[in-house]
Amino acid sequence: MSRDTPPNPAYPQGLTGILDQMNARRAPLGFAPGEALPPLDCDLDKLAATTVEVPPSSTKKRSDHARKSWEIANELKGQNALLHLNGLLIAHLRKRSQPAHTADLFQRLWAEHSDLLLQKMDLRWKVSSLTTFGDHGKAVAQRSAGLGFSTLFGTMKLYESERLFSGRDPDRPFTLDGRSQAPLPLDMNAFSLTDGGLDVNMLGRLWEEAETDDVIRPLAHDMLQRVIDDPGTVFRRLHRLRARKLRRTKEEPVPVPEKNGVVLPVPKHVINRASPSASWGLVCTTNAPLLDVARFVAHHLDIGATHIYLYLDQPDADIVGLLANNPMVSVTVCDAAYWQSFGKERPDAHQLRQAFNATRALRNADGVVDWLGHIDTDEFILSSTRFATALNTVPQDSAAVRVSPAEALAVRVPGDMPTHFKLKTTAARVADSAISDIYPTFGSYVRGGFLSHLAGKVFARPGLGDVRLAIHRLRQKGQDILNTFDLEDVYIGHLHAPDWDTFAAKLEFRQSKGSYRIKQDDAAKSVGRLLDYLQDEEGQDGLRMFFDEMCLDTSELRARLKRHDLLLAPPFDPDAALERVFGIRVGG
Numbered sequence: 001m002s003r004d005t006p007p008n009p010a011y012p013q014g015l016t017g018i019l020d021q022m023n024a025r026r027a028p029l030g031f032a033p034g035e036a037l038p039p040l041d042c043d044l045d046k047l048a049a050t051t052v053e054v055p056p057s058s059t060k061k062r063s064d065h066a067r068k069s070w071e072i073a074n075e076l077k078g079q080n081a082l083l084h085l086n087g088l089l090i091a092h093l094r095k096r097s098q099p100a101h102t103a104d105l106f107q108r109l110w111a112e113h114s115d116l117l118l119q120k121m122d123l124r125w126k127v128s129s130l131t132t133f134g135d136h137g138k139a140v141a142q143r144s145a146g147l148g149f150s151t152l153f154g155t156m157k158l159y160e161s162e163r164l165f166s167g168r169d170p171d172r173p174f175t176l177d178g179r180s181q182a183p184l185p186l187d188m189n190a191f192s193l194t195d196g197g198l199d200v201n202m203l204g205r206l207w208e209e210a211e212t213d214d215v216i217r218p219l220a221h222d223m224l225q226r227v228i229d230d231p232g233t234v235f236r237r238l239h240r241l242r243a244r245k246l247r248r249t250k251e252e253p254v255p256v257p258e259k260n261g262v263v264l265p266v267p268k269h270v271i272n273r274a275s276p277s278a279s280w281g282l283v284c285t286t287n288a289p290l291l292d293v294a295r296f297v298a299h300h301l302d303i304g305a306t307h308i309y310l311y312l313d314q315p316d317a318d319i320v321g322l323l324a325n326n327p328m329v330s331v332t333v334c335d336a337a338y339w340q341s342f343g344k345e346r347p348d349a350h351q352l353r354q355a356f357n358a359t360r361a362l363r364n365a366d367g368v369v370d371w372l373g374h375i376d377t378d379e380f381i382l383s384s385t386r387f388a389t390a391l392n393t394v395p396q397d398s399a400a401v402r403v404s405p406a407e408a409l410a411v412r413v414p415g416d417m418p419t420h421f422k423l424k425t426t427a428a429r430v431a432d433s434a435i436s437d438i439y440p441t442f443g444s445y446v447r448g449g450f451l452s453h454l455a456g457k458v459f460a461r462p463g464l465g466d467v468r469l470a471i472h473r474l475r476q477k478g479q480d481i482l483n484t485f486d487l488e489d490v491y492i493g494h495l496h497a498p499d500w501d502t503f504a505a506k507l508e509f510r511q512s513k514g515s516y517r518i519k520q521d522d523a524a525k526s527v528g529r530l531l532d533y534l535q536d537e538e539g540q541d542g543l544r545m546f547f548d549e550m551c552l553d554t555s556e557l558r559a560r561l562k563r564h565d566l567l568l569a570p571p572f573d574p575d576a577a578l579e580r581v582f583g584i585r586v587g588g
Contacts, residue, residue: 028095032063037092038085040101044112050081065092080120082113087125090132103136107215114218126223127153133216141213145220148206156233170232173240191238193245195444197436199235203227204440246432261480264399270463271396274370278391280459281307281369283361283469285334285354288377290318294582295574296377301328302577303381304388306369309361313353322582330364332357350513351471358469366462371401373459374469375492382406382421382493382570390490391459398485399464400474404456406491406568407449409553414499417575420553421493421568422561424448430564438560441549445530449566451550452496452515458484493572497551500544507531507543 011018038047054077060070072087089106092098110117110129118126131153134146160170168174184190191198203224210220227233282300286293297308308329312319315333323329332338334353339346347353358374365372371391373381381387381403394401406421425435426448435443448454455472467476474481496515497503510516511531518528534542549557561567575586 023096026094026096028097029064029068029092031065035063035065037088037099037102037105040105040108042105044082044109047081047085048113048116052076052079052081052084080116082109082116083121083125085109086117086121086129090125090128093132093136103138106132106136107138110219111215114215118218118222123223123226126219130216130219130223133219137216139213139215141209142216145206145209145213145216148209149220149223152202152206159234160232171236173237173244176241176244192444193238193242194432195436197440197443199238200436200440203235242433261482262476263483264464264467264474264476264481266397266399266461266483267463267465270461273367278371278388278394279306279369280371280373280387280391281305281309281365282373282375283309283311283358283365284375284377285311285313285350285357286377287313287316290316290322291586292377293319294322294584295578296380297323297329298577298581298584299380299574301581303383304386307365309357309364309372311357311361313350330361355468355470358471359467362460362462362467362469369462371459372462372469373403373457374471375457378495378498379457380493380495380572380574381490382568382572383490384570385489387490390487394485394487398483399467399481400458400460400484401487402456402458402484403487403490403492405450405453406493407452408493408495408498409557410497410499410503410547410551411553412499414501416499417573418493418495418498418553419569419572420558421491421570422449422557423491423566423568424450424454425564425566426454430566434564434566438557438564438566439549442530442546446527446550449550450496451527452494457492491568491570493568493570497547500547500552503547503551504540504543507535 013020052073054073055070057070060067068091069084069088072084072091076083076087086106086109089102089109092102093106117129121129127149130146131150132146133142134148134150135143137143137146163170166174207221207224210217210224227235230236282305284296286296288296293310297310300308306328309332310319310323310329311332311334313334315335320331320333323331334346334357336346347356354374362372375381383390391401404424406423408418409420409422411418424430425438425443435446435449439446439449443449453472458469458472458474460467460469460474464474465476467474467481474484497506506514507516511528516528516531518526518532531543531546534546538545548554558567578584578586
């Protein structure tokens, strides 16, 4: 015996024995002279108006067909006659051969009378009907969905039967504390109660597969709903265990790390000179094309920005030509001469160039605006009220304010502007289960459900002295400024992946230098590691599947976000602002 062969295999004869045993029960049902299935063009409506009658028991001795017909009739006595026909067709279709029209008649029965069958049929026969589509479906969706259901229901029957030996009823979950630490067979990873998505992936894929076929859809969707609703399934038990786990996690005290940083006193002259209606501006370092920059500037001037400091990471004559004479915009070209004027080489990392320029702008903004924010050209302030009104609520002792991010849902047509944004699932008010509910396949790899940053962006008061306005925080001598106020009901709308083309075009840069780069302290589950894996193993198809679930604006994603109060639909039309501010009509 091979060292790898188990001493007591479940099937001593291997797959040969399994196939022999399976096929031994698949001998065709023979007919006696004069017996036959109803013809393909039989009058199903007439049959639907009758009920099942049990013939004399002596008839079942005539043939295998007669015996099976009698057994089904005896089980379904008094019920609609279409149920008997369905059962008899299934009995023949389970065998190696059957009359040539059997599968077509089964198809016709479900195509024309699914409503009646679903209303009158019991669950056992519904399961049998679904599994029959797996072997004899006429369309690919019928066969794939039917085979999926056959595997699902067969596996459920096996493990639920074995579970009865534990002494627990099907609707009683196990306890959290009784879990064995033994490994699963076949080196499988255990299902995660907190962020596992296997259950919804199984059920969701079956639903979507059946959705594409008119014949199998009513039956498949009816049974999936029953699987979800039944209190005795593994899906309901796992739901209850997950709820217990989350409650226990919330009840256990979680150590809160102390924040490292300093409190920076706000000078009185900074407070005293603040405008009654807070004035604000922006600083941005960019190499974006003209249209993107124009939209960014127009949107923010349109909603009340007093001044915008724009640093061009690469010279762009068209942008300079559009903005150079605008008194509300300061344009600086960051060429070699610019960096030499500070006695330094151009920093290699774009993040360092951004922070340097933002800090310089903050000093220049002293006396120009009350607040200066550091954001990118693919980020837009979203507020249901005037942004200045929100800034007026900031306590006087706050040196800075933080604005939370909202990530744009991707449009299908490149160049179109998004109309919906999503909020992060890591907010305190959001249920821990939201991430797997909204993003069932990839959510556990993508913190907060965002491909981009979760930290938001910072607005600082000019005139605070020697501080550094970094990308996501205000700092002094390497330490974060702690008296930073979290602004509510205002968001930084981030067009991180506004469409598939943009996502694909920026992927390589973001993997090597940007937000997808893998750092040493990254968790095993991170968006960077996931994208690397998908690209290596599944190529464009895997990346597109990821993009469609995480980014694409669909009614299904919006519904899941709305269910957790994470969908944002703010007034946002930068093209209209572009026309109002610069007289430029996109596409005009």
